[in-house]
Each structure stands twice: as structure tokens, then as C-alpha cells.
Amino acid sequence: VARALVEAAQRGDQDAFEALAIASADRLFAIARLILRDIHSAEDAVQETLVHAWRDLPRLRDPERFDAWLHRVLINACADQGRHRRRWSAEIHLVRAEPVADDAIGSMADRDQLERGFRRLRPEQRAVVVLHYYLGLTASEIADTIGVPVGTAKSRLHYATETLRAALEADDRGSVAATNGRPA
Amino acid sequence: MTTPRSTEERISLWLEEEAQGSLPDRVLEASFERARGTRQVRASAWRPSKMIRPISAFVAVGAAAILLVVGVSLLRPSTDPGGVGGTASTPPPSAVTSPEAAPTAAPSLDVSSWETYTSPRYGLSIAHPADWTVEPGDHDWSLDTDAEWPNTAADKFSAPDDHIAVAAWSVPVEPGTDLNAWIQTYCEKNTKPCTGLQARAEPVYAEPRDRHLGTLIRFQDDVQAFFLNGDRIYVVASWRAADEFDSRRLIEAFALSMCLGCGEDAPSPSPN
Numbered sequence: 001v002a003r004a005l006v007e008a009a010q011r012g013d014q015d016a017f018e019a020l021a022i023a024s025a026d027r028l029f030a031i032a033r034l035i036l037r038d039i040h041s042a043e044d045a046v047q048e049t050l051v052h053a054w055r056d057l058p059r060l061r062d063p064e065r066f067d068a069w070l071h072r073v074l075i076n077a078c079a080d081q082g083r084h085r086r087r088w089s090a091e092i093h094l095v096r097a098e099p100v101a102d103d104a105i106g107s108m109a110d111r112d113q114l115e116r117g118f119r120r121l122r123p124e125q126r127a128v129v130v131l132h133y134y135l136g137l138t139a140s141e142i143a144d145t146i147g148v149p150v151g152t153a154k155s156r157l158h159y160a161t162e163t164l165r166a167a168l169e170a171d172d173r174g175s176v177a178a179t180n181g182r183p184a
Numbered sequence: 185m186t187t188p189r190s191t192e193e194r195i196s197l198w199l200e201e202e203a204q205g206s207l208p209d210r211v212l213e214a215s216f217e218r219a220r221g222t223r224q225v226r227a228s229a230w231r232p233s234k235m236i237r238p239i240s241a242f243v244a245v246g247a248a249a250i251l252l253v254v255g256v257s258l259l260r261p262s263t264d265p266g267g268v269g270g271t272a273s274t275p276p277p278s279a280v281t282s283p284e285a286a287p288t289a290a291p292s293l294d295v296s297s298w299e300t301y302t303s304p305r306y307g308l309s310i311a312h313p314a315d316w317t318v319e320p321g322d323h324d325w326s327l328d329t330d331a332e333w334p335n336t337a338a339d340k341f342s343a344p345d346d347h348i349a350v351a352a353w354s355v356p357v358e359p360g361t362d363l364n365a366w367i368q369t370y371c372e373k374n375t376k377p378c379t380g381l382q383a384r385a386e387p388v389y390a391e392p393r394d395r396h397l398g399t400l401i402r403f404q405d406d407v408q409a410f411f412l413n414g415d416r417i418y419v420v421a422s423w424r425a426a427d428e429f430d431s432r433r434l435i436e437a438f439a440l441s442m443c444l445g446c447g448e449d450a451p452s453p454s455p456n
Contacts, residue, residue, distance in 0.1 A: 012224055018216055025212055030203035043211045050215035055222050076336060079322075114198045124322055124336075133192065134199040147335040148323055165191040 006063035009054075017057070020066070021050050028074050032081075034130045035123065041081045048077040071135075071145045075127050110168065117167030125160040132157055293437040302446070303339050306354040308418055311441035312341045325353040331373030338421075341438075350438055354418040363399060363412040371403070388435070390418070390442040400435065407431040413444040 008016035028049060032042035053073050060069050118126065127146060131137045137145065143153040189197070298311035301318050306325070312318065318341055325337040330353075338351035357366060364382055371378040381401060388400035388409045398411035398418075406423040420438050422431040 014216075014220060017219065021215065022212065025207040026205075029205070029207035029211075033205070034199055034203055043208065046207060047211055047215045047218070050212075051218045051222055054219040055224055058224050079336065080319075110194050111198055111201070114195065129195070130199065133196045134203060143329065147329050147332065147337065149326055149329050152323055161191065161195070164195055168191055168194060 003063045006057075006060070006066045010058045010060065010063070017054055021053075024067070024070060025050075028070070031071070031074060031130055031134065032078055034134060035075075035078045035126045036081055037118075042078075045074065045077040045081045048080065049074045052077065068141070068145050071131070072147060075131075075146050078127065079123055113167045113170070114164055117164040120163055120167075121160050125156050125163075128153055128156045129160045129164070293433055295437050295441055298441065300441070301339070301341070303352065306339065306352065306418070307416065307445050308352065308354060309443040309446045310339075310352050310420065310438060312350070312438070313343070315344055317342045317344075321353060325355050327355060327370060327373065331370060348422070348434070350420065350422045350434065352418070352420045352438070352442070354416045354444075356415055357412075357417050359415055361412070361415075361417070363410060363417065366412075366417055367399065367401065367410055371401075388439050390439050390444055392440060392443075396444060398439065400432070400439075402432070407435045409435050409439040411439075411442075411444060416445070418442065418444050 005016045005020050009020055025046065028046045029042060032045040032049075033039060036042050036045060049070070053070055056073070060066065118129070121129065124146075128142050131142045131145060132139070139154045139157060140150050142157070143150040146153070148156075295311055297314055299314045300309050300311050302309040303320065305321055318339070321337045321339050323337050325335075329335075330337040338353040341350040341352070342348070364385070367385075368378065368381055371381060384401055386400045386402075388398045390396040390398055390409075390411050396411055396413060398409050400407065400409045406421050408419060408421040411418040420435060420442065422435040422438070
């Protein structure tokens with residue numbers, strides 16, 4: 001992010017802020033959608049994020065940390081959305097009924113099981129999963145972004161990963177059992 | 185045949201697939217429209233009175249007159265329905281003319297209609313306007329990671345219009361910790377200005393009956409009250425987007441309603 005744009009936005013330059021927002025919008029939307037599992041809630045969360053970011057931007061001390069700071073504002077907005085609308089439970093994604101190629105079957109099964117596993121996670125655990133596996137942040141960077149101790153970020157990530165692993169392994173076992181029991 | 189993938193790779197692939205798509209333009213436009221109508225938090229919002237440079241008598245009289253008008257307007261029900269920026273449902277505030285109930289000469293808020301929130305995480309109870317939203321903190325507040333605002337550690341109280349927020353939390357400290365020294369360390373983490381804190385410190389009280397003395401500091405963007413009780417420091421902070429709000433009265437009202445060490449499963453019961 002261009003430091004000059006952030007500094008201009010901090011001084012009240014609306015055009016600079018909008019340029020920053022446009023550059024970040026799709027990324028913020030993706031993160032919000034992944035966490036909230038609901039497009040409308042994600043749109044609301046991004047809108048709240050941008051308005052709060054504009055309002056609070058002068059309080060950001062280090063313009064270089066704009067992206068991390070914006071992610072923190074977004075995570076808080078997602079938490080607010082979840083609290084207010086109680087939509088943390090994911091909507092069930094219907095698996096397409098049409099025939100699919102063999103090599104896509106594994107991917108679809110993953111999708112279904114990961115969705116189920118993800119739904120079991122609490123909002124703060126979903127956030128660390130998205131920040132780590134989607135944005136590629138380390139535990140230390142996650143801790144800095146969401147404002148928790150590094151140990152907390154690590155434990156949330158560990159628990160969330162194990163939950164998703166368990167969901168996948170349960171499906172893998174089911175697939176093996178089904179294959180073994182299939183008539184020749 | 186598919187190549188076996190690790191759990192981590194499968195999670196990453198799934199998230200990448202799920203993340204496809206762009207934010208609709210209408211959402212961006214709506215965000216910008218709202219932002220254009222929103223004032224930014226400015227550094228001049230909470231200038232402490234003791235920091236004001238010497239000014240001419242004429243300007244001083246003018247400023248005093250403005251403050252008087254602002255003070256009166258804050259006490260008028262029609263302009264401040266919640267007493268603290270609420271929009272509708274909280275009964276209007278009235279000046280409580282009991283000087284001993286507040287540490288300053290300014291009239292305190294009428295908190296008779298406020299509700300009490302008990303925080304098991306921080307071992308405190310505190311009153312808030314009935315129509316405010318309460319968001320309990322989701323982890324224990326830490327000086328290392330949560331000195332910055334916003335954070336999700338503190339218990340947060342928000343006015344209906346979301347323009348005023350009050351946060352309350354506590355943190356364990358080493359026996360013998362000096363409150364002023366701790367405030368200095370805390371200030372340097374993320375708040376400013378941090379110079380001359382002791383000179384800027386003002387008295388504030390917690391505990392409606394026992395009147396536990398604490399320290400009130402006006403920072404650049406907020407007003408915060410600090411109390412040392414046993415082996416914990418309790419903090420209540422007030423912040424608002426706009427700059428015309430009397431945050432000191434608000435923080436005094438919140439603080440005076442606080443019971444230190446009174447939460448369920450309190451982490452550090454009050455030794456007093």
C-alpha cells in the first residue's frame with residue numbers, strides 16, 4: 001500500500017481513501033465471505049469496515065501497517081455481524097447433482113467435509129484459519145492482526161486445523177469403507 | 185489418479201475456491217457515501233484543559249461562554265436523549281446535585297435507569313445505559329497486544345448510534361505495582377500524549393459506596409480511568425467519533441458504578 005495514499009487519507013483526503021478502499025475491496029470481501037459464509041453479511045461487514053476505517057484512520061500511527069490494521073477492523077466487523085445477525089452457522093452448500101469427472105470427486109468431497117468442519121468452529125477460530133491458509137499469515141502476524149497473544153493465535157490455529165483434519169479424515173475413512181464394500 | 189495432498193494444502197485449496205468473486209460496486213458506492221458523511225477522529229478532539237497555552241482574557245471568557253452553552257446543551261433532554269449519546273429509549277438525564285457523589289464540580293449523569301453488567305472475565309461489575317449494546321471481551325486483556333484500540337479483549341459498551349464506545353477491563357499486576365508507573369507504560373504502548381501524565385492526572389472514583397480513588401487521564405482521543413485494587417488494575421475508557429461530547433462526565437458515571445472484584449468467579453477478589 002502506498003504510504004502517501006494512507007497519509008493523505010489520514011489528513012481527510014477522500015479520493016485517497018477511496019483509492020485505498022478499491023485496492024482492498026475484493027480481498028476484504030473474500031475474507032469476510034470465508035469467515036461469515038454468507039454473502040449479504042459479508043457485504044455488510046465490508047461496508048462497516050470501510051466506514052470505520054475512514055473514521056479511525058487518523059488514529060493509525062504507522063501508515064505501513066495499514067493492511068494489517070484494516071484486517072483487524074474487518075475481523076471485528078465480522079464478529080459484529082456474527083453477533084448481531086447470528087449467522088455464524090454456515091449455510092449448507094448443496095453439492096451439485098450433475099455428473100463430475102473422477103478427478104473432481106476428491107475436491108468436492110473435501111469441500112463438503114471442510115464446510116462441515118468449518119461450521120463447527122467458533123468465529124475467532126474461523127478468522128485464524130482464513131488469515132493463515134488464505135492470506136498466508138504466520139501465527140505471529142495473525143496475533144498482531146487480531147490483537148491476541150501469539151500463543152492464543154497458535155492454539156486457535158492448532159485447534160481449527162485439527163477440527164478440519166478430523167472432518168477430512170472421517171470422510172477419507174468413509175470413502176475407503178465404501179470402496180472396500182463395493183461389489184466387483 | 186489424484187495426488188495425495190496434505191490437510192493444509194486441502195484447506196488452502198478449498199479457501200481459494202470459496203474466495204472467488206468481487207465486491208459489488210453498489211457496496212463500494214454505499215460505503216463511500218457513508219464515509220463522506222462521517223467525520224474522522226481528529227487529534228484535537230480531546231485536548232486536555234491543563235495543556236492549553238496561556239491565552240488572552242478575552243478569548244478565555246469567550247471559551248468559557250462556549251463551554252457553558254455546550255454544558256447546558258448536554259444536560260437538555262431534547263438534545264441528548266440518552267444522556268450519553270443514546271438515540272431514543274434511555275430516559276433523559278438530569279443533573280444530580282449532590283457534590284459529594286462526584287469528584288468534580290460538574291453535575292454527574294443520572295444513572296438510575298442504567299443496567300448493571302457483570303464481567304466474570306475481569307472480575308468487575310459496571311452499569312451502562314439500558315439501550316447500549318454490550319460485547320464481552322473474547323480473551324484476557326494483555327498489555328503487550330491489546331493496548332491498541334479497537335481490540336476484542338475488553339468488555340465493550342456501545343451507544344445505539346455506535347458513535348460512543350466505552351471499554352472496561354482489568355489486568356493482573358505484580359504486588360507493589362505503582363499505578364502511575366503502570367499508566368506510563370500503558371500510555372507509551374499506543375496512546376498519546378504520554379508526557380506529564382502525573383501533572384494531568386485527576387481524581388476519579390469507583391465503587392458507589394466505598395469511593396475507591398483512582399486516576400483519570402485525558403488522552404488525545406479518549407478519557408480513561410485507572411484503579412489499582414489488590415493485585416489488579418481496572419481500566420474504563422471512553423471514546424467517541426465526534427469531538428463535542430463530554431466524555432469526562434460519562435467516564436465518571438461509568439467508573440462510579442464500578443464494583444472492583446465483584447464479577448462472578450472474580451479473578452481477584454477485592455481485598456477491601
